[in-house]
Structure formats: structure tokens, C-alpha cells
Amino acid sequence: MNIESSIWKKAIQTGLIGGVISLLLGVVGMVAAFENTYLISGVITMGQILILAPFLFESYSAIRHASSKQPLNLLVVGGLTGLMGGVVLAAFIGFNQLLNVRSVLINVSPDLITQWTFNLPLLAGVLVLLVAALITGMIAAGIYLLPSRIRGALSMAVLVVLALGLFRDLIITVILHWGFVQYIFLWIFAQVGMTIPGALVVFVLVGGLVYWRSGIDQKAINLRRSPKRQRIIRWGTIGVLAVIVLLLPQIMGMYFSEILDDVGIYVLMGLGLNIVVGFAGLLDLGYVAFYAIGAYTLGVLTTSEAVGLLHLSFWAALPLALVVAVFAGVVLGLPILRLRGDYLAIVTLGFGEIIRILVLSDWFKPLLGGSEGIQRIGQPTIGTFVFSNQQQLFYIILAGIIVAGFIATRLKDSHLGRSWMALREDEDVAEAMGINKVITKLLAFGTGALFSGLGGVLFATKVGSVYPQSFSFIVSINILSLIIIGGLGSIPGVFVGGLVLVGLPLVLSQFADFVYLIYGASLIFMMLSRPEGLWPEARRKLELRGEESGPSPQENPKPATSDAGH
Amino acid sequence: MLRTWRQRVTLTDVFIWLIGLAIAAAVVWGTIKTLELHLYTGSGWADLTIRGLALGGVYALIAMGYTMVYGILKMINFAHSEVFMSGPFAAVFVALGLSKSGFLDRQPVLGLAIIAVVAMGVSAGIALLLERICYRPLRTAPRLVPLITAIGASFFLQYTFRGLFGSGSFGYPAIKALSGSFTIAGIQIFNTQAVVIGGAVVMMLILFGIVQWTKIGKAMRAVSEDKEAAELMGINVDQIIVFTFFLGGASAGAAGVLYTLLFPVVNFYMGFIPGIKAFTAAVLGGIGNVPGAFLGAIILGLLESVGPNLFLTGLGIPSPSQLKDAIAFIVLVLILIFRPTGILGERISRDKA
Numbered sequence: 049m050n051i052e053s054s055i056w057k058k059a060i061q062t063g064l065i066g067g068v069i070s071l072l073l074g075v076v077g078m079v080a081a082f083e084n085t086y087l088i089s090g091v092i093t094m095g096q097i098l099i100l101a102p103f104l105f106e107s108y109s110a111i112r113h114a115s116s117k118q119p120l121n122l123l124v125v126g127g128l129t130g131l132m133g134g135v136v137l138a139a140f141i142g143f144n145q146l147l148n149v150r151s152v153l154i155n156v157s158p159d160l161i162t163q164w165t166f167n168l169p170l171l172a173g174v175l176v177l178l179v180a181a182l183i184t185g186m187i188a189a190g191i192y193l194l195p196s197r198i199r200g201a202l203s204m205a206v207l208v209v210l211a212l213g214l215f216r217d218l219i220i221t222v223i224l225h226w227g228f229v230q231y232i233f234l235w236i237f238a239q240v241g242m243t244i245p246g247a248l249v250v251f252v253l254v255g256g257l258v259y260w261r262s263g264i265d266q267k268a269i270n271l272r273r274s275p276k277r278q279r280i281i282r283w284g285t286i287g288v289l290a291v292i293v294l295l296l297p298q299i300m301g302m303y304f305s306e307i308l309d310d311v312g313i314y315v316l317m318g319l320g321l322n323i324v325v326g327f328a329g330l331l332d333l334g335y336v337a338f339y340a341i342g343a344y345t346l347g348v349l350t351t352s353e354a355v356g357l358l359h360l361s362f363w364a365a366l367p368l369a370l371v372v373a374v375f376a377g378v379v380l381g382l383p384i385l386r387l388r389g390d391y392l393a394i395v396t397l398g399f400g401e402i403i404r405i406l407v408l409s410d411w412f413k414p415l416l417g418g419s420e421g422i423q424r425i426g427q428p429t430i431g432t433f434v435f436s437n438q439q440q441l442f443y444i445i446l447a448g449i450i451v452a453g454f455i456a457t458r459l460k461d462s463h464l465g466r467s468w469m470a471l472r473e474d475e476d477v478a479e480a481m482g483i484n485k486v487i488t489k490l491l492a493f494g495t496g497a498l499f500s501g502l503g504g505v506l507f508a509t510k511v512g513s514v515y516p517q518s519f520s521f522i523v524s525i526n527i528l529s530l531i532i533i534g535g536l537g538s539i540p541g542v543f544v545g546g547l548v549l550v551g552l553p554l555v556l557s558q559f560a561d562f563v564y565l566i567y568g569a570s571l572i573f574m575m576l577s578r579p580e581g582l583w584p585e586a587r588r589k590l591e592l593r594g595e596e597s598g599p600s601p602q603e604n605p606k607p608a609t610s611d612a613g614h
Numbered sequence: 615m616l617r618t619w620r621q622r623v624t625l626t627d628v629f630i631w632l633i634g635l636a637i638a639a640a641v642v643w644g645t646i647k648t649l650e651l652h653l654y655t656g657s658g659w660a661d662l663t664i665r666g667l668a669l670g671g672v673y674a675l676i677a678m679g680y681t682m683v684y685g686i687l688k689m690i691n692f693a694h695s696e697v698f699m700s701g702p703f704a705a706v707f708v709a710l711g712l713s714k715s716g717f718l719d720r721q722p723v724l725g726l727a728i729i730a731v732v733a734m735g736v737s738a739g740i741a742l743l744l745e746r747i748c749y750r751p752l753r754t755a756p757r758l759v760p761l762i763t764a765i766g767a768s769f770f771l772q773y774t775f776r777g778l779f780g781s782g783s784f785g786y787p788a789i790k791a792l793s794g795s796f797t798i799a800g801i802q803i804f805n806t807q808a809v810v811i812g813g814a815v816v817m818m819l820i821l822f823g824i825v826q827w828t829k830i831g832k833a834m835r836a837v838s839e840d841k842e843a844a845e846l847m848g849i850n851v852d853q854i855i856v857f858t859f860f861l862g863g864a865s866a867g868a869a870g871v872l873y874t875l876l877f878p879v880v881n882f883y884m885g886f887i888p889g890i891k892a893f894t895a896a897v898l899g900g901i902g903n904v905p906g907a908f909l910g911a912i913i914l915g916l917l918e919s920v921g922p923n924l925f926l927t928g929l930g931i932p933s934p935s936q937l938k939d940a941i942a943f944i945v946l947v948l949i950l951i952f953r954p955t956g957i958l959g960e961r962i963s964r965d966k967a
Contacts, residue, residue, distance in 0.1 A: 076777025152707050154780045331758060333765075383630045383951045390690045390761055391950055394893060398943035401890075405940040410932040486626055521886075525769060532762060565773035571766025572748055575759050 055125060059110050063129035063185075066106030067136025073098045074137075076565065077155035079163055081558045087213030088247045089238030094214065094558075095163055100184045103133040107188035122189045130185020134178040137164055141174060197262050205255035212250060213241040218555050221301050293446070297439035306438040307554040309510055312445035313503050315546035318530045319452040319539065320499025325528065326537035327465060328492035329472030330385070331393040333524050334400030337380075338373045338497040340407065340519035342504025344416055345369035347514045350426030357415075362428040366505055373501025374494050381493035385486060400521060407516045421515035425508050441510050448506055452499050456539055459495070468492055522564070526550070529567045533574055535581025544583045630951055637948065644925040654923065660801040662920045668807045668876060670915025671814025675869030676892030677899070677907040678821055679741070679862030685838040685902035686858050689757070692764035693744055694866060695889020696771035701737030701867030703775055703880045705729045706784045713787030722791035726871075734867035740771065741863025745856060776882040786878035806875045817868050818908050821861065825904055830857055838902065887939060891918070894946040900956030909957060918942055 073079055082094035107129040114125050141164060143149070150156050165173020166180075191199055212219065216237050223230045236246030270278065297305040317339060324332045348357050349365035360368075384395045407416050416422065428435045428444055435441050459465045467488045470478035479485050508514050526549070534545025549567065553559040559566070574581065654662075676698050683691045691697075709729045712718040718725040748767045752760045792805040825831040836844040837854045845851050873888065874880060891914060899910025921941045926934035949956065 072774070076774055078777070153778055155777065325758075329758065331761060382626055383633065384947070386626075387950055387954065390757065391897075391954065393692075393761060394690065394890070394897075395947050395950055398890065398894075398946050402940045402943045405937060405943075409936045409940075411937070413932075486624075525765065528762075528765070562773070562777070564769045565777060568766045568768070568770030568773060572763050572770060575755075575763040575766065576748075576751055579755070579759055 055114055055116065055121075056128065058113065059125045059128045060132050062106045062110040063103075063132025064136060066102045066129065067133035069102040069106070070099055070133055071136055071140055073102065074160055074164065075153055075155055076562070078562050078565075080155060080157065080160050081561065083159065083163060084240065085214070085558060086238070086241035087210055089241045089243055091244060091247075096166075097210070099137075099164065100180060103130045103181050103184040104188050106130075106133060107185035108192060111189050111192045119189075119193055122192060123186055126185040126187075126189030126192075127182050128185065130181040130183070130188070131178060133185075134181025137181075138174045138178060141165070141170075145170070197259060200262055201255045201259035204258045205251045208254045209242065209247050209251050212236070213247070215555065216241055218304060221304060222299055297442045302438060304555070305442055307551060309438055309442055309445055310554060311546050311551045312442065312449055313506050313510070314527060314530060314550045315542055316445065316449050316452050316506070317500050317503035317527050318534070318542040318546055319449070319456050320496045320503070321527050322531045322537065322539065322542050323456060323459065323468075323499075324492050324496035326531060327460065327472070328468040328489060330489060330492060331390070332396045332493070332496065333393045333521070333528070334380075334396030334398070334403075335496065335500050335527055336519050336521065336523040337396075337400040337403040338377055338500035339504040339507070339523060340400075340403050340516075341376050342369045342373045342501030343508035343514045343519070344407065344422070344504075345372045345501075346505045346508045347422035347425050348415065351422050352424045352426075353422065360426070362426045362509060365426065369505050370498055370501050373497050373504070377494045377497025378490060381490045382486075385489040385493065397521065397524075400519075400524060404516055404519055404521075407519070419516060421513055423513040425512050425514065427509055427512075435509075438510070441506075445506050445510075448502055452502070453539065455495070460539070464488070464491060525564075525567065529571055533570055533581060535584040538581060538583050541581050541583035545581075548582070634948065634952060637944070640929065641925050644927070644929045647929065648924055648927045651927065657800060657802070659920065662923065663916065664801065664803055664807055666916035666919035667912065668810040668814075668915070669919060670895075670912035671811050671818075672869050672873045672876065672911075673888065673892045673895045673915055674908045674911035675814055675817055675865045675872070676888060677896040677911050678818075678865045678904065680893050680896040681899075681901050681903065681907040682825075682834070682858050682862050684896070686834065686841075686855060687749070687753070689749070689760050690764070690893070691744070691749075691862070692761060693748070693767040693771060694741075694862065694892075695885035696768050696775075697737050697741045697744070697863050697885075698866040698870050698873075698889055698892075699880070699882065699885030700740045700771065700775065700870075701733030701735075701863075702786075702870030702874045703779065703784075703882070703884075704736040705733035705867075705871065706786055706874075706880050708732045709786055710784075718787060719790050722789050726789065730868060730871045733871045734864040737867030737870065738860045738863035741859040741866070742856060745859040750852075750855075772882050772885070779882070781882065783879045783881040786874045786880065788878065789875075792875070810872045810875055813868070813872050817865060821865055822904055824861065830854070834858060890946075891939075891942045894942055894949075896956075897946060897954075898949050898956055900958040903956070903958050906956055906958035913957075914942060914945060917945060 079095045079098050082098060085094040086092070087094055087097065107126040110129040111122050111126050114122060116122075141161060144156060144161065161170075162173075164177060166176050167173070168176055191202070194202065219233065220237060223233045236242055236250065238246075242250070273281070292299075296308060300308060317335065321332065321335050324330050324335075346362075346365050346369045349360045349368060350362055352359060358365075380396070380399055384392060387395065406412055408419055410418065412418070428441075435444055467478065467483045470481065470483060471485065471488055475485065507518070511518075530545035530549045531542055532545075533549060534541030534543070553563045553566075676694070679694045679697060680691060683689065683694070709718070709725075712725045712728065744764075744767055748763045749760055752763060792809060795802050795804045796808075797803070823831075825834060833844070833849045833854050834857070836847065836849055837851055841851055844854075869888075869892075892911065895911035895914045896907045897910070898914060899906030899908065901907075918938050918941060922934035922936075922938045925941075926937060931937070
């Protein structure tokens, strides 16, 4: 009896948390921002998903942790958890009815209330909300009870439908160039989101495909192939990917190419910071300083305005800018690299702020333009060809990413890379093994500064001007979040993180106001539940997971040397 | 003898000492030049000093949160600047309400007390939530992990407040009873400055008393000394950590109210700069050390208000007060390089990062 009651208590607790999360999403204005973002035209909006999704997640987690796994029991636990979430929202609606809280909480508009009550009259709406919450919780139980193969197919299908609905604008822009194929897609998509039959077809197709594929053991097939065929397949995939990447600006059009450039610059800097934080374990919060130094050096050297110094061309100024950035990295690094990790974070943060304050000050105004910044920065040219628009600049940025990615990949398993990781794991032991602490750390810091400076150079030439406002602390946090969420120390993770964290909010402008809220929440969430990131590095995963349970045998059959293979 | 000396000193040390010497020379040269210029009168310097003391008092109260948490958990609570922001931000609505009803003018002491209690309560609540959600599950994790969580929490809190209350600033109502000023020995002191300095000193004394003379304070010191041993002695470590966060949060909330007496505006990003400066103060005084935090904060406050005018004017730098934040950061960098243990800090064992 005692165990029974503790299950219900747990369910109620989890449900209340879900309710608070859902309430928070509404009160900070996220639900209202997605009010008209229909995922499936006329059926469901992103706002409604945001209301109900916390209930689903919390119910699912309550069910997973429930001590008794009887279906009926789980159904009740799920329902109860969901219902408690609904009760929180309903209680808030009631409270708001008594005491209008809008004078304090600006986002609690009548609009939000009608969304919470599904456009129904208040009392009926609250009832429907409670029922919807209850059903959502029970659905979570239902999902849990399904066989894992069906569950995987189902969740994949739902995700794809939601993603297609959410990214309708991007997809439409892309497929408009595709001739007759566009008609199929235009049938799937409505004015906002997907059409109902389109969503159904995609759902069934994706679900069926995933279900069918999950039955096949991909690894076994791959092993049965001859090494030569495997190689052909691998190079073929790489070739196709390369062609797609080269054509991306043409496919995406001008507007989305600009977003692509932004993502590219962040990925480039992420690759650099990944060396500093991910490989060497030095938490650098002032990464933006080198970005600013790179951008401003290029600006000062190439601008055609009077504030400029030498009026060089882009290519002549580029190496100078990089040298200045690396020099700054070394000068800053020398004194502070002896400090402990958390002090290092604060000092680098301080350094980033010092740079921004100096740039903004009247002291450096004659050289750096103060708050007016520097305009008319030189653009890269090859012969007579000028890389002037966003689509052409993509190739310059791509070249930068390739260089950075190559260097990072090669460094990772080199002598230096191993020294970095040794220092990250245990400084004293590494030193005892003959690793020169200062030089090794300094090299990490310098390499990071190099890539950050390159990012700054590309940013300056992309925008054509530099302003101090572009170099606030938030940039450092952006890049840090990107590499952490992608997976510290993992190079593919940087790309994943860049696309998700920088690309997503730029494509979906409704997210713009909530970017940092989501960054913050996901940093906390990642550290608590998945510290190795979305695309983890093998060794890091071992390190972070190993503390509690140790590596499970099927997860890592070979020792860590296996990651040298790819 | 000479040979061992030469072996010990590396190129890095030489480089660092050169930087230090250069900065010291610039400070001395600038000061001399400034004093030669006779730009400010004696009372001008006195005004700046009083302002610095008031600022220092506020920093001291924020620094308490950093230093106590560091003392016990050996981690930097990076989100403490948002703990500081949340109290006065929530209390501004109470203050506006009290001001509108005229209560604040009729009963300024009681009104201010209510505002302070609300601010301290909210800040302490946020600090407790932080501890429970973000730090407690990660106590045994590698050092980098809770630090990243703290950064995430800091941003989450900032932008949650922005989402809840909007991105604009809210003005604190002026309190009529505190609008005047008085003169002591030819130095003009504003009433608000006097209240801030007095309030900060009283709060510091209370905190010091709690840590030094109460049973729970003794337990706090024991936990910060050796967690395992304290646990064996029957101290509930979890409870002590919670209490520490509570104390730090409440003192940050009080600091927030005093801060709004000096700068009567609140917004969602107000915590960042004072937070970093308070951290600098805590490091300057010796992190983990309560009187050290107070000392460090006063020094930093003075450096920040007097420093730009004193050091930089003489060097011919235009509008030096623009650089006051940079001075705080440079102090932080220098202190960490030359004396990481701070002014009053004991020789702490150099734990690994």
C-alpha cells in the first residue's frame, strides 16, 4: 500500500513540474509567438504543441520511473501526471480571472488565455484543457507500452511531420527551383504548415519506411560487403554530399544563403573553441575578444574610409589580422593559463569585456570609430572577380571551414591533441609525463584565437562594417552553447550544434526572442541528462558517463583507440 | 644560489612581471600627472570616495554569495548575478504599488523594509531553486559541468525575466525622505549614500555574526573545511549547503535594494556587470573569506570611482570614466595573476580544474 501511494505522489509531483513548464512557456510569450504557426493547416499549431508537449514529456518520464509496470497502472499514472499539469494551467487561468496579472506579467494577454482554452468559452475551454492534458498523459503511457520498433517508427513519423510543417517556408523556397517536383510538394503544403492529406501521406510513408528499415541489421549488411564496395559507397556518399554543399547557396536562394553564412561563421569559430574547451578543457568565455580583434584589424586595414590605416586588399590584410588575433591570444594566455579552470573562465570573460569597452571608448575612437564602427570594409577578390554577395561569400566561408575542420581533425589524434586531452583529464599527471603545461595550453589557446580571428575577418567582410555591438559577451555564449550541445570535443557535433542553435532561430523568426532562454535551458538540461552532447565524442562520453556506471560492454567493445579509425 | 634562482624563473614569469611593472608604472605616472593638473578639488575627490564606498558596500553584499558558496562547494555560482537581479526586479512592483498608494511617503522606513524583505525573499528563493535544480545533482560531476550549468542558468534566468516582465526598464519610485543630503566636515553626503553604506555595514555585521557565532555558522565553517569529516560529526551537509545558498541569496537581494537606491532602474540585464565586479571583489579579498569579501569590495568600489579619474586623466585619455568597468576587470586579471589567494586569503591547496 505504501509503495502504491508513493507512485501517485511521484506522478502528482512530476505532473506539477510539467504544468509549471507549460505555464512558463506561455507566460514568457512563447506560446503566443507561435499562435498562428500552423503545423498542419487548420488542425494544430506550434503553440498548442508547446502547451501540451511538457505534459507528454513529464508523463513519459513519470511512467518510465514508475515502480509497477502493469499497463492499467501506467495508464493511470500517465493520465494523472498529465491531469496535474492541466490543473496548474487551469489554476493559473482561474487566478488570472480573479486578479488580472497582466499589469505585471506582460505576456498574459487575453490571446494567451484563449489559446490555453482552445478558442472556447472560458469554462468549456478549461474543461477541454484538462481533458486534453489527461489524454496527453495517457498517450504517453500508450507510447511507452508499444513495442520499441513501432514506437521508433511512430515517433520518427511524428517528428518529420512536425519538422516539415515548421520549416514550410524554407522548404518551399528550396523546391521552387525544382520544376515539376514542386507540384508534389505544393500539394503537401498549405499556406501555413501542411495540408491534412499531405501530413497523413508523409506520416504513413515515413512511419512505414522507418518500421521497415528498423527490421534490417544495417551493420551486418555493411560487413558482408567487400572492402572495395564499402570504400566505393563511402566515397560516393562523400562526393554526393560535397556536390550538395557546393550547390547549397544556389539551392537556398539569397535570403537563406545569408543564414547559411552566419551558420558557417559560427561553425568555424565553434571548431576553434572546440579545440580550447573540448580538447584542452580550458573554459574560455572571452572567445569573442579574438573575433572582435580579427574583425577590427581587417576593418582598420582594408576600409576605404579615413579612419583606416593602410588601405590594404582583403588578402593582404587577412594574414595580418590572423597574426594579431593569435598574438592577442598568446599575450592573454601566458599569464592566465596557470590559473585553475573556473578562474580562467572569469578572466577570459573579463578580457572579452575589456576589448569591447576599449573599442567603444573615446580613447580608441580615432582608430576604431567608437560606437559608429568602421564601414566599407574590403571584399575578397580573385583576379577581377569580387565576392560581394552572400551566395558568393559562402564559398570563402566554406573554404575557411574546410581548413579549420581539417586542422582540427588532424590535431585531434596528433601528439599535441593527445597532450591536450591528457592535460584536460589530469594536469599533474600530464605534467609528470613530461608534457609542458604552459606551451601546450598556449598552443590550444593560440589555435582557438586563430579560428576566432578568422571568423571575425569573415564576419567583417560579410557584413561590410563592424560595430562594437556585434561583439558582446553573448557571442561567446552562443559559440559555447553550440559546441556543448553538439558534444564537447566532437567535430561533427560542432556542425550539428551550429545548424540547430544558429540556423534554427534564424530560419524560424518566431524563435528570435527566446533564443537565449532556450540556450540557457538546454545548457542546463544537457548537463543534467546528456553531458556528452548530441553527437558525442567517444572518449568524452566514456569520461562523463563512466563515473556512475562504467562503460557498458556492448557500447564500447574496443578500447578507446577505435576512434582513431574515422 | 644564483643558479637555482635562474632555474626557477621561467620566461612566462619574466613576461608577467614585465606586464605588472608596466601597469604599475602607468598608474603611478598617471596619478602624478593628474595631481599636477589640479583638475579636481579636494571635495571633488571626497565625493568620488563616498560614491566608491557606497558602491563597495553593494558589491560586498553580492560578493558574500560568491564567497560563501565557493567556500563550501568550491564552485563559482555563475548565476549569482541573476540572483542579485531577481530580487529588486520582483520588488519593483511592490515598490510601485506602495508608492502609488502613498504608503512609501507616509512610512518610508516600513515601506523600505517591506521592499527589502520581498527582494531578499525572491532572491533567496531563486538561489534555492538554483541549488536544487542545477547544482545538487552535479555535486560529483567534473568541475566544468556545474560551471556550464551555472552559465546556462544565468541566461535562462535573464531571459525568463525578460519574457515575464518585458525587455524595458522599470524605474524605482523616489523616496522623499531620502532625497536630501547633509555635510560632514565639508564633505557632502547624499542621504541615499548614507543609507546604502549603513545598510551594507549592518548586513555585513549580521552575516559575519551568523557565520562566526551561531551554531549553523559553525557548521558552515566545518563543511567548508572538510565535507566528509563534517558529515561524520553529524552535520547535515545538504542542509548546510541549502542554508548557505539561502544566506547568499538573501544578501544579494538586500544588495539589490541598496543598488536601486543608488541607480533607481531595474532591467533584466542589470545583474551582469555588478555580478562580475562582486566576484572580482570576492577574489580580491580572498575567496571563501567573509571579511575578505568586504575588504575587497570596498577597495574595488574605491578603485572604480576614483581610479579612472586619478590614473587615466593624467595619461591624456579622453573621458576616462567610460573605462571604469575595464578597470575592475583589469584588477581581476592582475589579482589572479599575482596573488590568486587574494588579500586575506589563506594558502588554499591548488585543486585541479
